Structures are given as C-alpha cells and as structure tokens.
Amino acid sequence: MACKFGKAAFLRSSTMVLTFLALFLSTRPAMAAAASGANPADTAWVLVSAALVMLMLPGLALFYGGMVQRKNVLSSLMHSFVALGVLGLLWIIVGYSLSFTDGNWFIGNLSQFMLMGTDINSVRGTIPTYAFVMFQGMFAIITPALISGAVAERMNFKTYLLFVVLWSFLVYYPLTHWVWGGGWFQTAGGLDFAGGLVVHLSAGVSALSIAYVIGKRTGFPHEMFVPHNLTMTLLGVGLLWFGWFGFNAGSALAANATAALAFTATMAAGAAGACSWMFMEWMIIKKPSALGFASGIVAGLGAVTPASGYVTPGYAMIIGIVSGAICFYGVRMKFKLHYDDALDVVGVHGLGGVWGTLATGLFATVGATGLVAGNPRQLGIQALGVLVVALYCLIATYLITMLLENTVGLRVGMDEEVSGLDEELHGEVGYSI
DSSP states (O other): OHHHHHHHHHHHHHHHHHHHHHHHHHHHHHHHHHHHOOOHHHHHHHHHHHHHHHHHHHHHHHHHHTTSOGGGHHHHHHHHHHHHHHHHHHIIIIIHHHHHSSOOSSOOOSTTGGGTTOOTTOEETTEEHHHHHHHHHHHHHHHHHHHGGGGTTTBOHHHHHHHHHHHIIIIIHHHHHHHTSSOHHHHTTOOOSSOIIIIIIHHHHHHHHHHHHHOOOTTTTTSOOOOSOHHHHHHHHHHHHHHHHHHHHGGGOSSSHHHHHHHHHHHHHHHHHHHHHHHHHHHHTSSOOHHHHHHHHHHHHHHHTTTTTTSOHHHHHHHHHHHHHHHHHHTTHHHHHTOOOTTOHIIIIIHHHHHHHHHHHHHOOSSSOOGGGTOHHHHHHHHHHHHHHHHHHHHHHHHHHHHHHTTTOSBOOHHHHHHOHHHHHHSOOSOOO
C-alpha cells in the first residue's frame, strides 16, 4: 500500500508540476507581448523587410560590379560591402539618434547614443524599437553606397571610407530627420513614403557634385568603357528588385493594407519602367539591350519609392513609364554636361527621385491627396522639398569632397588607374584567368 500510495502521489505531483510549467511557458510570450505592446505580425514583417533591404547591398554590388571593367570589379564590390560594416556600426552608435530623436527642425540629439535609451520592451508604434532601428539602418547603409557608382574605377578606397562617414553625418542623417524624424519637411506635410528624397534624390545629386570634383576617368569620353559582365549586372538587378519589396512595402511598418498597396505599386512601376526603357531603345537605337532593361527596372523602382504607399497601381504604372523615358535621356546628360558619372547614378536615381517626389504630389490618392485629388498645395510642398534637398546635397557634398581633395586626395594616381584598382588598392584580383 505504501508503495502504491507513493507512486500515486508521485504521479499526481509530477502532473501538477508539468501542468504548471506548461501554463508558465505558454503565458510568457503573451506576457512579453503585453509588456512591449508589439504586434507579432507587424514585427515579423518589418524584420523580414529589413533583411530584404540588407540583401539589396549584395544586389547593388553585383549590379555595379558587372558594369565596371574587369580590373576594377573587386573595388566596386567593396564599395557596397564595406558600407555594411562601417555604416552599420555608425548607425547604431550615433546615426539613429541624430535621425529619429526630438531635436530641432534640422537634426536630432544624442539621447539615443549607442541606443542607450532603448531596451527589449521599447516600442515604436506596433513594433519593437530595435526592429525599427535595424530597418531604417539598412536605408542609411545603402544610400551612400549608391553614390559609389558615380566615382567607380578612380576613387581612392581610404578616401571613399572617409567620404561615406562624413556624408552620412552631414547629409543623410539631417535629411532623414527632415523627412521622417520630425524635421521641417515632415512638419510641413511633405510626403516621402520610402525614400525618394532621402535616398534617391540625395544620392543622385550628391553623385553629380562629387563626379565634377573628382574628374573624368582617364580616356573618358573617347574611350569605350564596356561592362565586363552583364550577367552579373542582371543578377544584381534581380536581387535589387526582390529587396525593393521590403524597401517600399516594409516602410508601412506594419503587415497591413498599406504594405500590400506599396508591394503592388512597386511591382507595377518596376515592370513599367523596364518596358518603357526597352521600347525607347527599340525606337531610337533599334536594339533593346539587357543593360537598358535593367536600368529601366531601377528607374521605375526608384521613382515609385516616395509614392508607393500613396498611389494606386494604375498611377504607379504611369510613374514607371515616365521614369523609364526620363531616365533613358537622363543618363545621356553626362556627355552634354561633361561630367563622368560612371554608372549613371545621376541619370537614374537623381532624375528618378525628382520625378517620383513630384509624382507623389500629383497622384497621391490613398492616405493623402495630391493634385489629381484636388490638393495642389501638396505638389507645391513636394517641389519645395526637391529644391531644398537638391541644393543642400549639392553644396554639402561639394564641401565634403573639396575637403577630402585638399587633404587626403580623392582619386588614385594615373598608373594605378590604368593598372586597375583591384590589384593596386586591394592586392587581389577578381578573376585568376
């Protein structure tokens, strides 16, 4: 009897313990969610979107890397990859704080230095603050990397590192605060859903400024600089398009209908831009090129970025079609204006950013109203944003590049440029045969 009683008591006790543990473990996620206030679906979507935007860096590296000469492929790839390391740290240390804390109309403060004011229970809207920090951080990384296309095949690598750090401090962080962090443009009612001003216009105008200061590649424009691997470029643009869904739809910061709209608008504009550029080439050059189709994709995607959460798919198609035509001619400006934008950052991102920002003021009908919805004031605000951001980026980037030119020097020597930057600056080559 004693043995039976002991066994029964043991079984009852074990059952009670296991039941208690099961209840405790099952309630912990709910308790954590209640404490943080974060929505699990929104959190998951923003984290996935951040990873998608991070994937755009390797995509950009391949996109740019295929367009340079064989002897400079690693140098070009490094411009994108090194940004992940250097600017990823800089964002956590100080960039997020300067961009998204309450400061003044121009810049934030240092209250979130090293994310010291954030912990695991901190939330921003319906997502953990850490998720928001990482999502926005990917934008801060890819934007300076876009500019590298303008100075490919001739910029000193150590100077490039100094440039992206200074440019982030003096240009990107203030612009982010203006548009998304409570600065003057946001206060005025300006619209930029995912980065038309902050990312594309800023990169394009800054590329124009630094291209003039650094000068042309040796032999440009008389020598033909033929892309060494368009297969790599097409793979890169495929990764960019894939990541762009996180770039735009993730900017809803929630798994909701706005994210779905931005996702659809992104697809519509990217496809329309690609087809528009292809038909332009077909009509004018008589041969649709793979590089042109890829460029049209980026033109359409870049142009719809500021509008993606505010416009219907039909208007997104219009934005993409117009961007393909505008940017097709835009990349040819460098021959008339005598600057060497090696990989067409100005013509694609700069003009695409201008058109997309203005198009937001024209076609916004979801969550905001533009000109077609009877609100001409919105178009005026968007135009003011384009003008102020363009002038600021042009002047600030010029001052940064002149400082670097007169201290460490912007570009490599002629012998290094002729030999190739891979071997001269990095001590290795992209291809062994």
